[in-house]
Amino acid sequence: MVFPTIEFAAFFAVVFVVSWLLQPRPSAWRPFILAASYFFYGWVDWRWVLLLAASSVVNTFASQVIARSPSAAMRKRALIGAIVFDLGLLCVFKYLGFFVTQMDDALDSIGLGSPLPLVQIVLPIGISFFTFQAISYVVDVYRGETRAASLVDVAILQAFFPHIVAGPIVRANELLPQLRTPRDPREVLAGPAIFLIVGGLVKKTVIADELARRIVDPVYSEPSAHSGAEVLLAFYGFAAQIYCDFSGYTDMAIGLALLLGYQLPQNFNRPYLALSLQDFWRRWHMTLSRWLRDYLYIPLGGNRKGRARTYRNIMITMLLGGLWHGASWTFALWGGIHGTALSAERFARERYPGFRLPVWVAWLVTFHVVCVAWVFFRAPDLHTAFSVLGGLGLGGASPLVTLPLVFLVIVAVAIQALPREWWRDAEAWLVARPVAVQGIAVGAVIVAADAAVGQQGVAPFIYYQF
Amino acid sequence: MEPSTEKKLTMPAGRVLGVMLIALAIAALFNSEALVRAGEGMKPGTTRDIVLSVGRPLDDVAGAIGFHLPRKGLDLAFGQEPKTAAGTELERGSNAILRQNRKKDVRQSFVQPTRARPLRVLVTGDSQAEFLGQRLIDQAPSGLLDVTTVARNGTGLTNPAFFNWEINARQEVATRDLDAVVMAIGDNDGFNVQTPDGSLYDPGDPGWETEFARRVAVVSSVLASGDRRPVYWVPPPTARDPEFNRIYRIQNRAVERATRAVPALRYVDVYSTLSRGRYSDELRIDGKHVLARQSDGIHFTREGAVAPARLILDAMAEDFPALRRR
Numbered sequence: 001m002v003f004p005t006i007e008f009a010a011f012f013a014v015v016f017v018v019s020w021l022l023q024p025r026p027s028a029w030r031p032f033i034l035a036a037s038y039f040f041y042g043w044v045d046w047r048w049v050l051l052l053a054a055s056s057v058v059n060t061f062a063s064q065v066i067a068r069s070p071s072a073a074m075r076k077r078a079l080i081g082a083i084v085f086d087l088g089l090l091c092v093f094k095y096l097g098f099f100v101t102q103m104d105d106a107l108d109s110i111g112l113g114s115p116l117p118l119v120q121i122v123l124p125i126g127i128s129f130f131t132f133q134a135i136s137y138v139v140d141v142y143r144g145e146t147r148a149a150s151l152v153d154v155a156i157l158q159a160f161f162p163h164i165v166a167g168p169i170v171r172a173n174e175l176l177p178q179l180r181t182p183r184d185p186r187e188v189l190a191g192p193a194i195f196l197i198v199g200g201l202v203k204k205t206v207i208a209d210e211l212a213r214r215i216v217d218p219v220y221s222e223p224s225a226h227s228g229a230e231v232l233l234a235f236y237g238f239a240a241q242i243y244c245d246f247s248g249y250t251d252m253a254i255g256l257a258l259l260l261g262y263q264l265p266q267n268f269n270r271p272y273l274a275l276s277l278q279d280f281w282r283r284w285h286m287t288l289s290r291w292l293r294d295y296l297y298i299p300l301g302g303n304r305k306g307r308a309r310t311y312r313n314i315m316i317t318m319l320l321g322g323l324w325h326g327a328s329w330t331f332a333l334w335g336g337i338h339g340t341a342l343s344a345e346r347f348a349r350e351r352y353p354g355f356r357l358p359v360w361v362a363w364l365v366t367f368h369v370v371c372v373a374w375v376f377f378r379a380p381d382l383h384t385a386f387s388v389l390g391g392l393g394l395g396g397a398s399p400l401v402t403l404p405l406v407f408l409v410i411v412a413v414a415i416q417a418l419p420r421e422w423w424r425d426a427e428a429w430l431v432a433r434p435v436a437v438q439g440i441a442v443g444a445v446i447v448a449a450d451a452a453v454g455q456q457g458v459a460p461f462i463y464y465q466f
Numbered sequence: 467m468e469p470s471t472e473k474k475l476t477m478p479a480g481r482v483l484g485v486m487l488i489a490l491a492i493a494a495l496f497n498s499e500a501l502v503r504a505g506e507g508m509k510p511g512t513t514r515d516i517v518l519s520v521g522r523p524l525d526d527v528a529g530a531i532g533f534h535l536p537r538k539g540l541d542l543a544f545g546q547e548p549k550t551a552a553g554t555e556l557e558r559g560s561n562a563i564l565r566q567n568r569k570k571d572v573r574q575s576f577v578q579p580t581r582a583r584p585l586r587v588l589v590t591g592d593s594q595a596e597f598l599g600q601r602l603i604d605q606a607p608s609g610l611l612d613v614t615t616v617a618r619n620g621t622g623l624t625n626p627a628f629f630n631w632e633i634n635a636r637q638e639v640a641t642r643d644l645d646a647v648v649m650a651i652g653d654n655d656g657f658n659v660q661t662p663d664g665s666l667y668d669p670g671d672p673g674w675e676t677e678f679a680r681r682v683a684v685v686s687s688v689l690a691s692g693d694r695r696p697v698y699w700v701p702p703p704t705a706r707d708p709e710f711n712r713i714y715r716i717q718n719r720a721v722e723r724a725t726r727a728v729p730a731l732r733y734v735d736v737y738s739t740l741s742r743g744r745y746s747d748e749l750r751i752d753g754k755h756v757l758a759r760q761s762d763g764i765h766f767t768r769e770g771a772v773a774p775a776r777l778i779l780d781a782m783a784e785d786f787p788a789l790r791r792r
Binding site for chain 2: 104120123190436438440451456
């Protein structure tokens with residue numbers, strides 16, 4: 001089920017009412033919200049629910065063994081077993097096809113033909129997200145950072161419908177304590193929730209989908225057929241599109257959870273205002289960044305084992321972060337660009353500790369490194385990525401470059417610079433209005449967003465494929 | 467989230483429900499046409515029945531009191547053209563189109579492309595059109611094609627109440643200066659069809675094939691603007707699901723039938739050509755083993771789309787010899 005659809009609107013209206021009615025009775029609320037989440041997740045293919053439930057069962061079992069076993073070796077075995085299972089799921093569904101294709105090509109290139117049957121596997125939506133959540137949960141239990149939870153709680157942690165498909169990646173100690181405390185129906189954080197949902201909808205439909213349809217998709221499908229100005233607009237356009245698409249989704253997810261009384265972690269903090277790559281990764285897809293830091297970079301040794309190991313760890317973390325998005329050389333290169341830039345930044349900081357770039361130069365350099373990396377993220381293959389980069393300087397007529405599109409790109413970056421206080425004032429203002437005024441205002445935005453989308457409907461969120 | 471504690475940002479759940487219900491009611495009333503269209507585009511089933519049973523009466527009421535106007539203004543502001551209308555040939559025309567314009571034996575001649583003046587081609591249709599358009603450029607002799615790809619996902623000929631391809635074709639030929647059109651469509655056409663006389667036919671009924679052929683003739687005639695440009699019609703390839711194949715075979719026959727009525731219409735047979743008419747996830751292209759189909763068993767992958775793109779190019783080369791592959 002996709003958020004901005006009729007089906008989801010009906011689903012959420014029912015879940016909202018029943019969820020609040022059941023809040024005083026957690027024993028009834030938990031099975032209900034789990035069933036609702038499974039219904040949401042299984043809307044396209046119910047078999048995926050079995051996979052998700054199996055993941056919850058295995059990880060609950062492992063966490064219970066870790067929590068109860070007096071033997072350190074047994075605890076470690078349970079941890080490793082759970083991680084192998086989780087990564088195994090990810091490998092089979094996400095990477096096996098790529099691996100077999102690469103092997104087949106390699107064997108073919110040395111004259112052994114193509115002996116391997118190519119594998120066609122349906123990728124369950126959200127598998128990367130719920131798998132990472134599962135790993136973080138068992139590791140946290142092993143580290144003693146969270147208590148082992150019941151099967152139902154672990155299942156809700158993984159399947160809670162606002163975040164199951166594309167995050168934020170929630171840690172156990174962020175959601176489980178909330179599940180244990182009944183929410184107060186008199187204090188729903190409606191102001192931020194309404195702004196997040198409506199704002200996310202506008203970002204997705206008015207900015208992201210418009211940019212995709214009118215400039216980004218046409219240019220990336222055939223860069224050589226477009227002028228330098230069109231390629232340049234698509235270059236910046238995708239940066240704007242992916243921000244509005246992904247942050248629009250997570251805004252809606254966080255807003256929906258807030259309406260049910262639950263707070264999910266922030267996932268974006270004005271990323272295009274970053275003044276360094278390190279700063280960028282503290283602002284972009286923050287829940288993935290901290291996952292990679294806590295469960296990969298630090299266990300690899302972080303920056304504690306010398307300079308060379310630090311750079312190696314940064315590169316491994318970013319390369320794997322790239323490959324988390326999918327098995328392709330373009331994602332590996334995207335991660336590689338970020339890893340190299342982060343390493344270069346670190347080197348410069350250590351070598352010239354007193355040196356500071358002027359703020360505008362730092363912003364300009366950071367933003368453009370991010371934009372160049374996005375080219376590899378968006379392009380279907382390396383050839384297309386290099387064609388886009390090579391096409392930036394070409395001339396020619398540019399019928400696709402229009403003022404409204406340039407304006408949308410600027411808006412996507414500029415909205416991040418608006419003072420937070422303005423948003424808070426607007427939220428407080430809205431909450432103080434009568435119910436009818438609020439309803440009419442929200443309804444009017446939905447009508448406008450639907451008109452912006454037009455008859456082609458809302459495009460799938462970019463992060464649904466991960 | 468770090469909600470401020472200084473300002474009142476909370477409301478009771480009951481008030482939130484009130485806001486939600488009013489917002490949904492406003493959206494449904496002012497978007498009633500879009501609601502009905504969305505319902506028309508859904509697969510047959512309970513959800514579609516519910517959406518249409520709520521949406522249609524709501525749309526009648528909203529239309530009667532002028533609630534369509536704000537949405538029409540917004541559509542205009544966002545540059546959205548209407549894709550449905552009553553009384554089009556697609557819905558109301560007669561089978562006479564299949565009998566008139568019997569195809570002449572002599573092939574028409576068209577202005578040949580050069581690098582200075584490449585052939586302007588529109589590749590359109592349903593989602594299958596996306597990769598075909600991309601791959602057509604790769605496979606053509608360099609600089610001879612200027613391709614625009616417009617994929618209308620989820621559309622077909624059997625449901626003009628959701629998306630009317632005749633209207634869309636008129637808009638396309640009016641706004642673009644085209645030398646040829648490639649139309650790849652049919653993946654979403656497993657539904658029953660209603661003929662202009664009100665008869666309802668399921669796929670498999672002889673009447674369905676005739677009605678589908680008529681609709682192909684109507685749309686291709688518009689795309690061809692008489693005989694001004696050739697239209698290369700690409701019905702679906704074999705699918706993994708045998709039930710789809712049953713319908714796709716009928717569609718392929720219907721398109722072939724329509725070519726006998728519309729002189730500029732060319733049938734590109736992907737169905738029986740690739741893998742000799744048998745479904746396969748894999749294809750061997752240029753000696754290389756590639757995964758040619760997506761996991762749904764219908765759509766081509768980007769790599770696999772090379773094979774049908776070459777078939778289209780071969781068909782185009784009959785009219786434009788400069789496009790012949792070397």
